[in-house]
Amino acid sequence: MDNLNGAKPHFVIVPLMAQGHMIPMVDMGLLLASRGATVSFVTTPVNAARIKPVIDGASDAGLPIRFVEFKLPCEEAGVPEGCESFDLLPSVDFRKPLFEAISLLREPLKLYLEEAKPRASCMIADICNWWTTEVARELNIARLVFHGPSCFFLLSSRNIHQSNVYETVADEHESVVVPGLPQRIEITRAQAPGWFFEWKEMQERVMEAEEAAAGVLINTFQELESEHIALYIESTKKMVLPIGPLSLYNKDAKSKATRGNKPSIEEHQILRWLDSMEPRSVLLVSFGSMVRTRPPQLIEIGCALEASGRPFVWVVKEAEKCADVEKWMSEGFEERMRARSLVITGWAPQVVILSHRAVGGFVTHCGWNSTLEAISSGVPMITWPHSGDQFLNEKLVVQVLRIGVSVGIKVPVFHPEEDKVAVERDAIESAIASLMGGGEEGDERRMRARELGEKACKAMAEGGSSYKNMTLLIQFALEQCKQ
Incomplete structure (x- = not known):
């Protein structure tokens, strides 16, 4: 004080x-x-x-x-x-x-x-x-x-x-x-x-x-x-x-977990699952409080996550989990992904997740809070902007800071059509492989992200x-x- x-x-x-x-x-x-x-x-x-x-x-x-x-x-x-x-x-x-x-x-x-x-x-x-x-x-x-x-x-x-x-x-x-x-x-x-x-x-x-x-x-x-x-x-x-x-x-897990809203899952459950994963192996997928992803696009994301072969935390809003999505998840996805996924329905304690050593990548809508939280945790990003300031934030992350991979979105999503898919599963899987994979480019991206996280602290x-x-x-x- x-x-x-x-x-x-x-x-x-x-x-x-x-x-x-x-x-x-x-x-x-x-x-x-x-x-x-x-x-x-x-x-x-x-x-x-x-x-x-x-x-x-x-x-x-x-x-x-x-x-x-x-x-x-x-x-x-x-x-x-x-x-x-x-x-x-x-x-x-x-x-x-x-x-x-x-x-x-x-x-x-x-x-x-x-x-x-x-x-x-x-x-x-x-x-x-x-x-x-x-x-x-x-x-x-x-x-x-x-x-x-x-x-x-x-x-x-x-x-x-x-x-x-x-x-x-x-x-x-x-x-x-x-x-x-x-x-x-x-x-x-x-x-x-x-x-x-x-x-x-x-x-x-x-x-x-x-x-x-x-x-x-x-x-x-x-x-x-x-x-x-x-x-x-x-x-x-x-x-x-x-x-x-x-x-x-916010320094401790409790203060991180209660920012913004009461989480729909207790932080100790999330931490226990993350603790069981290898360092920098987990991908977080979360699109902020305002974005509403339509059922066909959610299913494409799920198929890409499954095909990636990587462990993931996927945040799906209650308003997004309609009958079609529930049906698709229950018809094999949940069972097949049980060992390497944590699907959170509702509000998730994003800072708790991002700051855990197991998280190595973040699929984000590029809202500035989410972007800055990832930067603060030294986590590189897959950028999926929707509207507002998000496309310019993507330019900052991918072109200026060079700590992100674009999923390829070119047109804002204001009123998404029910049956339209903006990004196909192959493009999502390719971005995941690029961000989470090895190689000199990926290693340098992770190093830059880590250095920025240290500077933020x-x-x-x-x-x-x-x-x-x-x-x-x-x-x-x-x-x-x-x-």
Whole structure:
């Protein structure tokens, strides 16, 4: 815990109600509280229930963090009751109404801050919560924005937007070179459309909110993206603090297992199975909280895993395990794979799995949390992007860092057709063989991944680059207290 000489800054953290956004911001709140700062973390009843073990653990440890629950006005915004996170929505049609419901927390947040003791000295808002700009301005509270994606994505998106490079293409599938990067990176508009491409008004509000912020926090670390961080600072002319990988705040198996949600399988069962496997022999297959893989594609993945001959942990969501998939699994797959597979239905403690010595590869959708968790554990990846920031994250992993193998996806999957297979089993099996196999290229890829994992741990340790940036963040808030 830091010696704050009696003064305690009070950080108010306002996340977006989405698992990929909430999880790193919870880690950030716990990290700030562990270093002596007072923290108010804004949440809702359903989201608080999902992280109850985390809340209880913080209370037991005596950390100065409050989880402030506001009722989300679902009915008022036209969102089904209880759907307080984007992964709980029954349809993509409810995404915009949920953004609207979250923005209606403006008044409850303002009332809380007017009465908060000690007075809030710094607000940290998810970049998507543009509406917090007005609250911070009215109450004269310094406001920083938190970016969940990689700095590589942020810089690329900013450069694409400012250069209007997409205006030169014939259609959304024609490649362009991303301007202003140290490397030659080609992307299509379909793969990297930018923030809130469907809703221009929201995109403009988000960009205005970032311009109005006093600084930017990013869940990355200096040694991973040094060139891109420097260029981003030059472009934004702001204080930019890389403070990650935030997942490394969680040191023990219990805290790793309870991040985000209660796992559907006890961590000791997973650890016992992993302990029985050879080092770096297991492949983890998991596509984050938002992706919904259709039955034919799930079966193709399963057939490729079986054909690979390698042990694997496969995370299948409850919503994905329909009658067709259940039937296929029960007709021989489960029996044949019993000795070398662990199929988890529901929420899996991903960091617990990735950080185990038995795991040697990760098939991922390239969401930044998952990507950074793999990097932190020194695990190379098979990249299978779906949408959002994921295609640019894939470029970073495969082309810049050279710690991944692409499965070959070229077109985003927004509304996958029931019977369409995006990647055939042979291509999946080939990627697995390339990633997990021997040879000079594979050995060098594993070595680079391992070295980055060591650098990630050093960045978060006392005296590391992210640790120092967290100190600068606390000092910034203390200056606001004085003013």
